[in-house]
Amino acid sequence: MLQKHILSAILSASVFLLVACSKETEVAMDSNISGADQASSETADDVRPNILLIVADDLGYTDLGVYGSEIETPNLDQLANDGLLLTDFHTQAVCAPTRASILAGTDNRNAGGAMWQSANQLGVPGYESHLSRDVVAFPDLLRQVGYKTYWSGKWHLGHEEDLTPDARGFDRSIALMEGFASHYSDATRGTPDQIATYVEDGKVLESLPEDFFSTDFYTDYLIDAIETDSETGQPWFAFLGYTAPHWPLQAPDEYIDKYAGYYDEGYDVLREQRIAQAKQLGLIPEEAEMYPRLQRVPAWSELSEEEQQIASREMELYAAMVDGVDQNVGRLLEYLRSTDQFENTLIVFISDNGAEGEDRDFGGDMSGWDNSLENMGRLNSYIYYGAKWAAAGVGVGREYKSRATQGGTLAPAFLHFPEFTKSGEISDEFISVVDFAPTFLELAGASDIHESSSGQPLQDLQGYSLVPYLMGEDTQVRPNDFTFGWEVFGHRAIRKGDWKLLWLTSEPSETPQPLAEGADHWGLYNLAVDPGEANDLSAENPEKVAELLQAWGEYVADNGIVLPSRDN
Numbered sequence: 001m002l003q004k005h006i007l008s009a010i011l012s013a014s015v016f017l018l019v020a021c022s023k024e025t026e027v028a029m030d031s032n033i034s035g036a037d038q039a040s041s042e043t044a045d046d047v048r049p050n051i052l053l054i055v056a057d058d059l060g061y062t063d064l065g066v067y068g069s070e071i072e073t074p075n076l077d078q079l080a081n082d083g084l085l086l087t088d089f090h091t092q093a094v095c096a097p098t099r100a101s102i103l104a105g106t107d108n109r110n111a112g113g114a115m116w117q118s119a120n121q122l123g124v125p126g127y128e129s130h131l132s133r134d135v136v137a138f139p140d141l142l143r144q145v146g147y148k149t150y151w152s153g154k155w156h157l158g159h160e161e162d163l164t165p166d167a168r169g170f171d172r173s174i175a176l177m178e179g180f181a182s183h184y185s186d187a188t189r190g191t192p193d194q195i196a197t198y199v200e201d202g203k204v205l206e207s208l209p210e211d212f213f214s215t216d217f218y219t220d221y222l223i224d225a226i227e228t229d230s231e232t233g234q235p236w237f238a239f240l241g242y243t244a245p246h247w248p249l250q251a252p253d254e255y256i257d258k259y260a261g262y263y264d265e266g267y268d269v270l271r272e273q274r275i276a277q278a279k280q281l282g283l284i285p286e287e288a289e290m291y292p293r294l295q296r297v298p299a300w301s302e303l304s305e306e307e308q309q310i311a312s313r314e315m316e317l318y319a320a321m322v323d324g325v326d327q328n329v330g331r332l333l334e335y336l337r338s339t340d341q342f343e344n345t346l347i348v349f350i351s352d353n354g355a356e357g358e359d360r361d362f363g364g365d366m367s368g369w370d371n372s373l374e375n376m377g378r379l380n381s382y383i384y385y386g387a388k389w390a391a392a393g394v395g396v397g398r399e400y401k402s403r404a405t406q407g408g409t410l411a412p413a414f415l416h417f418p419e420f421t422k423s424g425e426i427s428d429e430f431i432s433v434v435d436f437a438p439t440f441l442e443l444a445g446a447s448d449i450h451e452s453s454s455g456q457p458l459q460d461l462q463g464y465s466l467v468p469y470l471m472g473e474d475t476q477v478r479p480n481d482f483t484f485g486w487e488v489f490g491h492r493a494i495r496k497g498d499w500k501l502l503w504l505t506s507e508p509s510e511t512p513q514p515l516a517e518g519a520d521h522w523g524l525y526n527l528a529v530d531p532g533e534a535n536d537l538s539a540e541n542p543e544k545v546a547e548l549l550q551a552w553g554e555y556v557a558d559n560g561i562v563l564p565s566r567d568n
Helices: 004-009 012-030 035-041 074-082 095-104 138-144 214-228 253-259 267-280 305-338 386-393 433-444 542-559
Strands: 050-056 084-086 148-154 172-176 198-200 236-241 345-351 413-416 425-427 483-488 491-496 499-503 523-526
Touching (some): 050 095, 138 236, 214 305, 267 386, 305 386
Parallel strands (some): 050 345
Antiparallel strands (some): 172 198, 483 491
16 A cells, blocks of 8 residues: 555645555456556546656766756756756666666666676676566556556667567657667668667657657657547656767757857866856865866867867757757647646656767778768767767766766756655755656555566565655655665776775776776775765775775675676
């Protein structure tokens, strides 16, 4: 049955209906009534919240205006300011593992979704290149209590017939199956003749509309799905997975032209400006030092005039893509308001990892693309912005996506729902993507369901429900001495409270990766004052190192971590 604090999370007038709905669900399950039959028995008076999870792809911590950016994001900024803005929200450092953790409510090593395995990881549970068949995705449980479920955007969690969104709990879906593609209708990938796969409700699409642009299309699809089912009166859950601003950096001219000349002062100046603004907003500690510019990145002044011109254009494209996400979120919000759904919709916005700083030149052969200055960002171009601009996106952070550093796991995030007492606040609570499943299940009244619609047992959820914290019933999400671990491509970290032990490997399973600075050494950092991981305190605190090494060993044992073979 629903816990007491759930009843206060929903409008007080709906208490009786929620309890009745929960009882009806139990009776239905005991009578072998399907989730679909149960859904049809629900009334239009069910006022449980809709749940909208928006996931941007490779968006950096300081890339929204509300986090200190110069990019215009008024719709997202307003939502964040009216909701709960998070300053210590963490992902799994790379896209597929983050998505797997979201859907499973567990560490990604218990959820699958791994990428770039080494030979000794092949076939190991948790290192599948898809959402593990051993886990129950939480949308399946939501459907059992009468929710409609939608997926629109990047999937990257498995191609086989039983692994597509429609097989993992979604009523309607349009999904980019791979991790990236052109944002236009050509859907090209690493080379112009390599085409991405789009699947709608389990069926492969032969082509995309001529006017296709990913951010616009995913938004249109979701609005249509919600509208089509609106007469049912059922609440809904939607995963809106934008592929922006993931490379290739592309955007319509009207978005790009808006940022012409914005970045002519260079990435060093931009980083300093963003950090200063974020500190002024209270989102980065005033005393925090930024991790120095990576050694392989030249100072802006060392670039030639032509190199500066090209680099400026790269960042203009990136800003245009972020702007486009904001404009499309604005369209979606307008639809929700016009249909009287906005006030009863929990909106969660996150990025799936830190800013992307890798050089994605596909082995150096870019001859198939037209990457001339005039064509950058348009059809048949493949542009990325690299570590130089990613440093601005991560703020004071160290490194970027694909690392177990703050630069890789710390992401922008906020939650908006009028019923939350935390509205209009900034939170420095440690919150993870694993916390969404228990939170959504609790709000939907599905916490007591422990198996899938086909009878598969639900895995142990490793996250914390955020509902008591968001409703002001608890003052924190986790205990002060909580532990949390990461392993990504052999990079690893363990955090206990504000202390973090970090190891960057010189031989990651993802290849190629530039050598991470300070590799092959356990470094200790106090994130309360040093979120940039700039000051290694391991020599001065051997007892704390030993304590965290023990915690790391427990994390490895509990989650079946298998490090890449070259590290053994």
